[in-house]
Amino acid sequence: MISIDEAIEQIKNHIPRPTTRVIPINDALGCYLAGDITAPEPSPRYTSSAMDGFGIVYDTTMLTEQPICLKIIGESAAGKSFAGLVQPGEAVRINTGAVIPAGVDTVIRVEDTSEENGNVLINVIPKQGQDIRHAGEEFDQGSLLLAKNTKLSATHLALLSAVGIGEVAVYDPCKVSVLVTGSELVSCGDEIAPDQIRDSNMIMIAAAIREAGGEVVETIRVEDDAAATEKVIDEAKGDLIICTGGISVGPHDHVKGAATAVGFKEIFWQIKQKPGKPLFFAERGKQLLFGLPGNPVSAFMCFIHYVKPLIGAINGFPFGWPILSARVESAIENRGKRPTMIRVQLKWKEGTGYSIISAEKQGSHMLTSVTGSNGYIILAPGEHVRAETRCEVHCYDSKREIFPLPFSG
Ligand code: AMP
Numbered sequence: 001m002i003s004i005d006e007a008i009e010q011i012k013n014h015i016p017r018p019t020t021r022v023i024p025i026n027d028a029l030g031c032y033l034a035g036d037i038t039a040p041e042p043s044p045r046y047t048s049s050a051m052d053g054f055g056i057v058y059d060t061t062m063l064t065e066q067p068i069c070l071k072i073i074g075e076s077a078a079g080k081s082f083a084g085l086v087q088p089g090e091a092v093r094i095n096t097g098a099v100i101p102a103g104v105d106t107v108i109r110v111e112d113t114s115e116e117n118g119n120v121l122i123n124v125i126p127k128q129g130q131d132i133r134h135a136g137e138e139f140d141q142g143s144l145l146l147a148k149n150t151k152l153s154a155t156h157l158a159l160l161s162a163v164g165i166g167e168v169a170v171y172d173p174c175k176v177s178v179l180v181t182g183s184e185l186v187s188c189g190d191e192i193a194p195d196q197i198r199d200s201n202m203i204m205i206a207a208a209i210r211e212a213g214g215e216v217v218e219t220i221r222v223e224d225d226a227a228a229t230e231k232v233i234d235e236a237k238g239d240l241i242i243c244t245g246g247i248s249v250g251p252h253d254h255v256k257g258a259a260t261a262v263g264f265k266e267i268f269w270q271i272k273q274k275p276g277k278p279l280f281f282a283e284r285g286k287q288l289l290f291g292l293p294g295n296p297v298s299a300f301m302c303f304i305h306y307v308k309p310l311i312g313a314i315n316g317f318p319f320g321w322p323i324l325s326a327r328v329e330s331a332i333e334n335r336g337k338r339p340t341m342i343r344v345q346l347k348w349k350e351g352t353g354y355s356i357i358s359a360e361k362q363g364s365h366m367l368t369s370v371t372g373s374n375g376y377i378i379l380a381p382g383e384h385v386r387a388e389t390r391c392e393v394h395c396y397d398s399k400r401e402i403f404p405l406p407f408s409g
């Protein structure tokens with residue numbers, strides 16, 4: 001049996017080199033940028049009107065002369081700008097976003113005007129330069145727009161489109177096969193016998209892979225049968241194969257034997273930890289394989305601590321976890337004989353910052369121990385953290401809402 005740190009070292013030694021590809025922005029939602037994006041042009045690209053109204057040449061007599069009467073000499077519409085030079089005493093009708101014609105330095109909103117015989121009457125005292133959007137006022141050409149590793153969202157795609165970037169280089173996501181083992185398993189919704197178990201690992205692991213930035217290429221369930229397990233492992237399409245169950249020492253546990261039989265080389269098996277002791281890691285050429293334990297909580301914790309950082313590394317991130325320091329509300333102790341990942345509820349409190357309490361139920365078969373927590377602390381055997389001290393918390397997800405966000409309609 002190896003330690004948690006030794007297992008992490010082994011995994012780090014086997015991180016595949018990330019690869020990238022260039023794709024249309026239409027297909028890039030949720031992908032991770034493979035490099036910084038700088039602005040190929042300034043924004044706004046040209047100086048334009050912020051309002052519907054009239055473009056004019058400001059002069060100081062406007063401070064006293066009311067109403068101001070100017071001759072309308074043309075129009076600058078969005079996509080159809082005014083070509084001439086505007087002189088003092090003249091005005092050009094202008095729309096929001098339209099190019100400011102030469103000579104114009106001020107825009108009067110249409111609400112502050114009236115029209116008479118081809119002239120515009122201005123009923124307010126204008127401020128020079130008002131209601132004009134200046135070229136480059138948002139950002140200059142060459143500014144950093146999006147940093148490497150940004151996970152592309154709807155607004156990121158809009159920004160790329162706005163500056164004319166139609167294709168981006170993104171990391172190739174890790175392609176993962178999910179193989180769930182267990183003759184006792186039935187799918188949610190199927191009829192269930194008294195001695196059967198509903199499969200919760202398949203949907204959990206597939207969803208967790210997607211959340212981590214991986215791509216699920218197949219999900220397969222297999223009976224506890226050596227030959228059947230060998231076949232699905234041998235034929236798995238993913239660069240990464242994640243099995244659940246069948247990795248312990250029972251007579252119906254076939255994953256390790258099957259993987260070895262089809263050419264996988266063991267990197268490690270069994271870690272001094274709770275939960276998740278039987279974790280198995282192996283390789284065959286460029287394919288990596290994890291055998292996660294069958295208990296859903298053990299499978300999840302192994303996924304979060306060992307597999308998720310690997311999937312992140314394939315998307316160009318440093319191997320690691322979102323970790324923060326929090327105040328311990330009431331004492332937490334590891335009474336067991338192995339280092340233990342104790343699930344905790346992390347909360348943000350006004351004034352005191354982050355604090356944690358241990359999740360009430362910690363059983364490795366109790367999914368509520370993970371739905372009711374958002375992180376974990378790792379304590380050595382006999383280790384005890386006292387109330388009011390601080391400790392490091394590994395968070396399941398850097399985005400999970402741990403702030404008490406107000407939500408109102
Ligand atoms: P195993 O590691 O295969 O011995 O499984 C350990 C425990 O986890 C057993 O109680 C299994 O029934 C349960 N288990 C295994 N796979 C799953 C799964 N896909 N969904 C829910 N429970 C499972």
Ligand code: MG
Pocket residue numbers: 181182183224245246252294
């Ligand atoms: Mg099993």
